[in-house]
Amino acid sequence: MHAVQGVVCGLVSSAQHLETVALVCDTLSLRCNAPLWHQRPPWRIMSLMVTDGCKLQVTRCQIPHMERIVGRKIATLEQVEELLEELEDKMLAVGDLGLFDAVVVESPFYTHGDVTGLVQEQLFRCEIRAPDGAMD
Numbered sequence: 746m747h748a749v750q751g752v753v754c755g756l757v758s759s760a761q762h763l764e765t766v767a768l769v770c771d772t773l774s775l776r777c778n779a780p781l782w783h784q785r786p787p788w789r790i791m792s793l794m795v796t797d798g799c800k801l802q803v804t805r806c807q808i809p810h811m812e813r814i815v816g817r818k819i820a821t822l823e824q825v826e827e828l829l830e831e832l833e834d835k836m837l838a839v840g841d842l843g844l845f846d847a848v849v850v851e852s853p854f855y856t857h858g859d860v861t862g863l864v865q866e867q868l869f870r871c872e873i874r875a876p877d878g879a880m881d
Contacts, residue, residue: 751776755849757787791825791847800851807844808832819847 752770756763756779763779770777781790791801800820806812811832819825832845850857 749775751778753778753780755779755781757781757790758783759844759846787845788825788829791819791828792822794849795820795822795825798853799849801847802850803828803845803847805846814845818850820851 752766752775754763754766754777756766763777763782766779767777769775784790785793794801800818802819803814803817806814814828814831817828819828848857
């Protein structure tokens with residue numbers, strides 16, 4: 746039998762999100778691993794992901810007057826560049842790159858489909874069950 750020992754998350758720059766994931770992991774006695782955390786600028790990571798065949802979708806944007814980008818799909822380097830140009834001045838003014846989230850909806854390994862209207866908590870919610878099937 747395999748036991749879950751930790752969680753790997755794709756957080757890049759939002760300290761608030763990392764603290765939340767770490768708190769949940771601590772509560773469940775799990776290790777939290779964020780291998781992308783501050784490794785490269787978020788736009789470089791997005792570029793590498795689409796170059797590797799991933800398709801992303803914007804799931805959250807708390808930058809004032811930019812809510813319209815929620816639901817946008819990003820599958821090419823041109824789309825990454827367009828998004829960067831559209832958000833660059835506004836993100837510099839706000840100062841926190843964690844105000845923008847995107848999830849991988851398709852990769853060479855899986856397809857999740859359209860996530861428009863779903864928040865990440867709903868998209869990735871899972872149930873933890875004991876070996877006898879009871880909810881923890």
